[in-house]
Amino acid sequence: MRRIEVGAGGGAPPYTVTVGPGLLDTLEVPQRHVALIHPEDLPPEFVARVQARLRPVVTVAVPARDDCKTLAVMAGVLSRLAAAAIPRDGAVVGLGGGAATDLAGFVAASYLRGVAFYTLPTTLLGMVDAAVGGKTGVNLPEGKNLVGAFWPPRAVWCDTGTLATLPPAVFREGAAEAFKHGLMSDPSLLPRVLDPEFRPGGALLEGTLADAVAVKAGVVTRDLTEQGERAFLNFGHTLAHALEAVTDHAVSHGEAVAYGMHYAARLSRAQGGADLSAHTLAFLRWQRPTPLPALTYDAVAPYMARDKKADAQGVRFVLLRDLGQPYLARVTEDVLREEFTGWLEDVRRTQGGHGA
Amino acid sequence: MRRIEVGAGGGAPPYTVTVGPGLLDTLEVPQRHVALIHPEDLPPEFVARVQARLRPVVTVAVPARDDCKTLAVMAGVLSRLAAAAIPRDGAVVGLGGGAATDLAGFVAASYLRGVAFYTLPTTLLGMVDAAVGGKTGVNLPEGKNLVGAFWPPRAVWCDTGTLATLPPAVFREGAAEAFKHGLMSDPSLLPRVLDPEFRPGGALLEGTLADAVAVKAGVVTRDLTEQGERAFLNFGHTLAHALEAVTDHAVSHGEAVAYGMHYAARLSRAQGGADLSAHTLAFLRWQRPTPLPALTYDAVAPYMARDKKADAQGVRFVLLRDLGQPYLARVTEDVLREEFTGWLEDVRRTQGGHGA
Structure with missing residues (x-):
C-alpha cells in the first residue's frame, strides 16, 4: 500500500491518496450522513462493499460515463441529497470512473455551498488523473468541463482491485495519463507503463500507479488553480x-x-x-x-x-x-x-x- | 460616497463596497470580456447605462425575482457565456436584486471553474445583504439556497440612485436587514432606519446604508464561511x-x-x-x-x-x-x-x- 500527500490550497488541509488492493473494505469517514454517488453500470459488488462500510443515508446511481456530466443530472442528484436531508456536516462520496467522480465532486462543492468530499476511483484514468487535484465539474452542450469548481477531496482511495473488472482497452486508455506523467516529469515511468507487469494484478501495478499519481500530486500541490505549472498536465x-x-x-x-x-x-x-x-x-x-x-x-x-x-x-x-x-x-x-x-x-x- | 472594505477569505484579495449616487455611470473593470446578467423586469435604462460603461460581450436577461434562481435557468445562462466564448480572464457582472446577483455569482463561481465577479445591487435588500459576503447560489424544489458557492465579488457598487424606482414597499422590505444589523451590532442604526429621511433621495440614506453594510462587512471579514459569528446574521x-x-x-x-x-x-x-x-x-x-x-x-x-x-x-x-x-x-x-x-x-x- 502506498500513500501520497496532496496539498489542497486555499487554506484547506492536505489530503492523502491511498493506493492498494482491497481498500473498499477498509474505508472510514468521520461524517455520519453520507451520500454515495456511482454510475449505474458499476459492478453492484463495489457499491455493496462501500455501503457496508459507510452506511450511506442515500445512494444515487447516475448514467454511465459522460452521460452523467450534465447540469440536469446534477439537479436530480442534488434534490436526492436535499430530500434525504444530508446536513452541512455530511459528506458526498464519489465511486466510479472519472466522469462520476467529477460530477460527485461538483455536487459536493455546491450542495449547501460545500460539504466534505471523498473519491473512490475505479478506473486507471480516474486514479491517475481525475481523482487528484480538486477539479470537479460537468459539461455544457457547448463543450466539456465548462462548468465546475475547484473542490479538493478529503481523501482518495485507489483500490487497485477494482481495475481487474475493466476491459483491457479501458485500462490501456488510462495508461496514457500515467505515460504523460513520465514524459513531463518522471522518465522512470515510461518503461514501467509499457511493461507486461503493469496490468491489473501485475507486479508493477501499485508502484507505477502510485508514482504516476505522485507526479500529479506534486504539480497540483504547487499550483492548485492552474496559474502556472499545472498547465503542463495538458x-x-x-x-x-x-x-x-x-x-x-x-x-x-x-x-x-x-x-x-x-x-x-x-x-x-x-x-x-x-x-x-x-x-x-x-x-x-x-x-x-x-x-x-x-x-x-x-x-x-x-x-x-x-x-x-x-x-x-x-x-x-x-x-x-x-x-x-x-x-x-x-x-x-x-x-x-x-x-x-x-x-x-x-x-x-x-x-x-x-x-x- | 462611502467605501467599505470587505475581507474575502481563502487567500482572495479584499474587495470594496462603494455606496453612493450615480455609480452606474462611473464603473470600470479591468477585464475585456464581460457577461452582464440582469432580471428581465429591470428598468432598461439601468442596463443601458451599464452597457455603455462595460461594453459586455453578452447580456443575459433572466426571469424576475426568485424565478431566476433555478439550475435550469443557470444552465441557460452558462450556455450563453460559452457560446459568447467568455474566456477565463473574463468577468460576470450581476445587476439587479438579490436573486439575480445570487444567480450571477454562482454562474461566475462555476463557469470555467470560476471567473471574476462584480455586483451592482439595485434593491436595498441586495445592497445590505446579498451583495456582501460571497454567498451565491440557487434554489432546489426542496428548498431555498440549497445549492451554491462562496464566491466573493471583486467589487460591489451600490448606486443609491437605483433605489428611487422601487415601490416603497420593496424599500421597506430591504430595511429589515439594516434594522437587524442595528439590533445585533450597531444600535445607532435603529433610529436612523425608522427616520423619514431614510428613503430614496433622503438625507440619511447613504450614511445609514453604508453603516448597515459595514456591519455585515465586518462579520463576514472575520468569518467568511459561517464557522462562528456569521451565524448571528441569521x-x-x-x-x-x-x-x-x-x-x-x-x-x-x-x-x-x-x-x-x-x-x-x-x-x-x-x-x-x-x-x-x-x-x-x-x-x-x-x-x-x-x-x-x-x-x-x-x-x-x-x-x-x-x-x-x-x-x-x-x-x-x-x-x-x-x-x-x-x-x-x-x-x-x-x-x-x-x-x-x-x-x-x-x-x-x-x-x-x-x-x-
Whole structure:
C-alpha cells in the first residue's frame, strides 16, 4: 500500500491518496450522513462493499460515463441529497470512473455551498488523473468541463482491485495519463507503463500507479488553480480535445491523449527540442487505440483553437525541451500544418503494423 | 460616497463596497470580456447605462425575482457565456436584486471553474445583504439556497440612485436587514432606519446604508464561511424562512425577517435577555408588512426544524442578550410554542393599529 500527500490550497488541509488492493473494505469517514454517488453500470459488488462500510443515508446511481456530466443530472442528484436531508456536516462520496467522480465532486462543492468530499476511483484514468487535484465539474452542450469548481477531496482511495473488472482497452486508455506523467516529469515511468507487469494484478501495478499519481500530486500541490505549472498536465491535450470533438467521442479521452502526445512530441522536436517521438510511438503501439477516421488538418484545426485552455491571447501548446522539461509555447500555423501531416503518417504506420 | 472594505477569505484579495449616487455611470473593470446578467423586469435604462460603461460581450436577461434562481435557468445562462466564448480572464457582472446577483455569482463561481465577479445591487435588500459576503447560489424544489458557492465579488457598487424606482414597499422590505444589523451590532442604526429621511433621495440614506453594510462587512471579514459569528446574521431568520415557506412566499423575505425578528426578540427575553421587543414592534409598524394568514404553531414548527441552518444536532436560534450581544442557543419546545402565541397577538395588534 502506498500513500501520497496532496496539498489542497486555499487554506484547506492536505489530503492523502491511498493506493492498494482491497481498500473498499477498509474505508472510514468521520461524517455520519453520507451520500454515495456511482454510475449505474458499476459492478453492484463495489457499491455493496462501500455501503457496508459507510452506511450511506442515500445512494444515487447516475448514467454511465459522460452521460452523467450534465447540469440536469446534477439537479436530480442534488434534490436526492436535499430530500434525504444530508446536513452541512455530511459528506458526498464519489465511486466510479472519472466522469462520476467529477460530477460527485461538483455536487459536493455546491450542495449547501460545500460539504466534505471523498473519491473512490475505479478506473486507471480516474486514479491517475481525475481523482487528484480538486477539479470537479460537468459539461455544457457547448463543450466539456465548462462548468465546475475547484473542490479538493478529503481523501482518495485507489483500490487497485477494482481495475481487474475493466476491459483491457479501458485500462490501456488510462495508461496514457500515467505515460504523460513520465514524459513531463518522471522518465522512470515510461518503461514501467509499457511493461507486461503493469496490468491489473501485475507486479508493477501499485508502484507505477502510485508514482504516476505522485507526479500529479506534486504539480497540483504547487499550483492548485492552474496559474502556472499545472498547465503542463495538458501535454498532448490540445489535439486530444480536438480529436474527441471531431470523432464525437468515438475516440476515448485516453486514446485521444495518446494520439495528442505524439503530435506534441513532433511539435516539440520541430521547435528545437529533443526527439521524443520514439517514446510516444511506442506508447501508441502498446495502447492500440481506436483507429482514427479520415482527418484533415483543416477539419481539426478549428477545434484546437477552441480548446478551453485558450485565453484571450490565443491557443497555447505544452511542449517538451526534453524528458521532464515541459514549457508553454505558441506554434505557428505552418508548423502545426506540416507536423499534422507527419503525425498522421506516423499514426497510420503504427496501425498498419509497420512501425519501427 | 462611502467605501467599505470587505475581507474575502481563502487567500482572495479584499474587495470594496462603494455606496453612493450615480455609480452606474462611473464603473470600470479591468477585464475585456464581460457577461452582464440582469432580471428581465429591470428598468432598461439601468442596463443601458451599464452597457455603455462595460461594453459586455453578452447580456443575459433572466426571469424576475426568485424565478431566476433555478439550475435550469443557470444552465441557460452558462450556455450563453460559452457560446459568447467568455474566456477565463473574463468577468460576470450581476445587476439587479438579490436573486439575480445570487444567480450571477454562482454562474461566475462555476463557469470555467470560476471567473471574476462584480455586483451592482439595485434593491436595498441586495445592497445590505446579498451583495456582501460571497454567498451565491440557487434554489432546489426542496428548498431555498440549497445549492451554491462562496464566491466573493471583486467589487460591489451600490448606486443609491437605483433605489428611487422601487415601490416603497420593496424599500421597506430591504430595511429589515439594516434594522437587524442595528439590533445585533450597531444600535445607532435603529433610529436612523425608522427616520423619514431614510428613503430614496433622503438625507440619511447613504450614511445609514453604508453603516448597515459595514456591519455585515465586518462579520463576514472575520468569518467568511459561517464557522462562528456569521451565524448571528441569521437573527430573525429561523421563523422568517418558515413564514416564507408556509405562505408560499406571499410574504417577502424582508417582511418575513421583520416578523421573525420580533419572535426572536420575544424568545431572547424569555431566555433571560433584555426586552428588545419594543424595537422589533416599532419596526413592524414602520414596515407595514403583508398581513399573515391564519397560522398555528403546529403548522409553522416543522418548517423551523427544516431550516437549513439545522445541523446534525438540531435547530439553533440566534438570540440577543441585549442590543449588540447576539448568541446561539437551543430553545425548548414549550417556550417556542408559548412565545409563538404571544408573538401572533403582538403582530395582530400592530396590524390592527392598536400597537403601543
